[in-house]
Amino acid sequence: MRTNSQIAAWPATALKHATLIAFAGIALLPLYFMLVSAFKTREEFLGNTFGPPMAPVLSTLAQSFAGGDLFRWVVNSVAVTSASVLLSTALAALAAYPIALMKWRAGPYVLGALIALMVIPPIVLVIPLFQIAAGLRQLNTYQTVIVIYTGLLLPFSTFLLASFFKTISPSLIEAARMDGAGSWRIFRSILLPLSGPALATVVTVQALWVWNELLIAVVFLQSEHLRTLMVGLTVYNSRYRIDVPMVMAGMLWGTLPMLLLYLFGQRFFIRGLTAGGVKG
Template identity: 35%
Template structure:
């Protein structure tokens, strides 16, 4: 009996190792490239491990291009978009889950459709609107569209959690004198911690990685986010791979650390809402 189950288990292990390798190899290659010199990168045969590791590329990334400014811009935009998105999503999800909103089913279906809407179709109208309002090359001009892009998914995640909260808890809070907003803030949201955290993380990562709208709505050098700034490192005849790899590592580290530290909450937020909702 043991021998019969060994074969499928081996194939599962092989498939798992291939998936891990597929995810880790590109990240490791970028890290090793960031530690190489230009000469070592172009030499033959190819060296996978840097023969003489150096941090000069990281120094160049901060000295020759304002990588620190790009990092700060991304942090401000992603944090602002996350705060705005989660705030609006919590109120919208609460209204759908608790209040007598007409046609909640079609509204949820529309949110699913909006979540799959390609952002490229929004570039031209957003460019025209934000230019007329004077919001290009400003933080609000990036925070607003980034929050809107993540809003449908955040509403769906929070809605599935809010539906699991017993109504008696809110009723008790309302009897004690709380308003609907206070009941949402002090009762529903604390009990939906994994869902709120998951929605916030998804919104943050989406804003942190977004490129097209950031390039279109904030083209000024002092307003570029990390994806835009790193992409524009290349010149007309030069593609500095070690410098770009060093900048990519700087951009990937914050998100990787957050996911690594809070992976249990992320998985709980994605699975509990799906199972209970």
């Protein structure tokens, strides 16, 4: 039986739930439009724009991939994203260790500088970075883009990992030192196994940002065969502007890799939360 206070609070609770549902519907509307359009023919889309497909087809998805450009763009994005995320995560973990757990006087100042760097928008760095890359004759190379992405990702990644490392019990570190473990052994055998959730979070956030980044890829990868997926989809939209289902099918292909990464990350979160600990 409900109490009087619960009955009085029911309208506010119902309004809160309705608001959340409304915002969720607004957020999911573009995804719904992409999904239903990708399984329609152009003729059905013109007659049934927003409704679900009456006769779902896979031909639109197959045709969007048949040209070969979309597959190459996906491969390019996978290569750039993987290299940037792996390099940035490794460097961030190595930098976060002395900042968080070693007696380093400059650690707090370095951490403060990283926080300051996080507020600088990447767009203000494009022109000086372009001039540096042009002076070094490194335009239209994946190496340049990977280095730029790594540098932009490092402040956030280092800050997040340093914050997580500080939550690890100092007694674990001291016990390992008493057993004769050096700094590298502590980092490799204690910190990394216990940091599964933080590392998975860093990798997922970084991959999403690099995968969806457009400005740097447009400026520094101007050759057609070097295009990443976001740049390619911009061209794809111009090429098939009239054929909306074809564009939505291309968008769906571009979404699948990040969806798979998210599903894998969910399992990693659970394993990371249960893998670390002190066994008695």
